[in-house]
Amino acid sequence: MENSENKNLEKDIQLDFKKDMSYGDYLHLDQILSSQHRLSDHHDEMLFIIIHQTSELWMKLILHEMNAAIACIRRNDLEPSFKMLSRVSRIQQQLIQSWSVLSTLTPAEYMQFRDKLGHSSGFQSYQNRLIEFALGNKNARTLAVYQHQPELYPVMVEALNEPSIYDAAISALVAHGLSVDEEALNRDWSQNYEPNASVEAAWLTVYRNTDQYWDLYELAEKLVDIGNQQQLWRFNHMTTVERIIGHKMGTGGSSGVTYLKRVLDQQFFPELLSLRTKL
Numbered sequence: 001m002e003n004s005e006n007k008n009l010e011k012d013i014q015l016d017f018k019k020d021m022s023y024g025d026y027l028h029l030d031q032i033l034s035s036q037h038r039l040s041d042h043h044d045e046m047l048f049i050i051i052h053q054t055s056e057l058w059m060k061l062i063l064h065e066m067n068a069a070i071a072c073i074r075r076n077d078l079e080p081s082f083k084m085l086s087r088v089s090r091i092q093q094q095l096i097q098s099w100s101v102l103s104t105l106t107p108a109e110y111m112q113f114r115d116k117l118g119h120s121s122g123f124q125s126y127q128n129r130l131i132e133f134a135l136g137n138k139n140a141r142t143l144a145v146y147q148h149q150p151e152l153y154p155v156m157v158e159a160l161n162e163p164s165i166y167d168a169a170i171s172a173l174v175a176h177g178l179s180v181d182e183e184a185l186n187r188d189w190s191q192n193y194e195p196n197a198s199v200e201a202a203w204l205t206v207y208r209n210t211d212q213y214w215d216l217y218e219l220a221e222k223l224v225d226i227g228n229q230q231q232l233w234r235f236n237h238m239t240t241v242e243r244i245i246g247h248k249m250g251t252g253g254s255s256g257v258t259y260l261k262r263v264l265d266q267q268f269f270p271e272l273l274s275l276r277t278k279l
Contacts, residue, residue: 092229
């Protein structure tokens with residue numbers, strides 16, 4: 001059998017990795033695949049761990065793309081950001097789909113190991129918080145969760161005080177000659193953005209003159225797309241939690257489903273949604 005398999009291999013395929021880097025070496029698979037440490041003997045805890053670990057990897061890529069896109073937009077180099085934001089949207093779809101995999105975990109199964117989680121909770125995901133900050137959902141109170149992490153806390157504070165991707169997009173409106181109130185351009189970035197009539201008027205001009213402002217129009221639609229995907233992720237998160245634990249309190253002390261429902265009310269990019277009734 002072995003000789004038959006060897007005969008079927010192409011002669012130039014690399015087989016000796018004593019001195020060369022292999023696929024597993026490049027990806028550090030030994031570290032990744034040995035990072036699933038169950039705290040119970042329950043079969044389904046492995047599912048729970050891997051879903052959340054892979055979600056964090058996807059979030060890392062979202063932040064990589066989002067931060068690069070924000071940098072492009074802030075220097076008024078919009079075109080490269082479109083590919084990055086399209087990629088963010090596709091990654092979000094992967095994250096949304098992960099909830100359907102987790103939903104195969106039944107309430108009875110989850111309760112077999114839930115107590116092992118202690119007070120750990122998805123609320124504490126700093127990468128998800130960074131994504132929300134980048135999208136414009138700022139809340140300084142959430143930083144208290146990270147005060148015990150001296151290396152992470154300053155990163156979170158810095159992100160809270162950075163302009164969101166929507167703030168960058170509003171600056172791009174001005175760079176293209178559109179008028180926006182100063183209060184929408186120079187504000188406290190650590191606060192949630194408040195809708196502004198001049199910003200809505202500028203976006204209306206873009207949507208009514210797409211040939212003249214095509215780059216801004218495409219940017220706006222990319223933002224609407226990632227905003228919608230983030231809302232879908234939130235919704236699927238809420239319904240999955242509701243399916244598995246009902247209205248029990250979250251492990252991190254939140255009200256669980258009730259809290260997640262409130263989060264759904266926090267919309268992104270308000271003028272890009274409101275202008276649709278005026279077109």
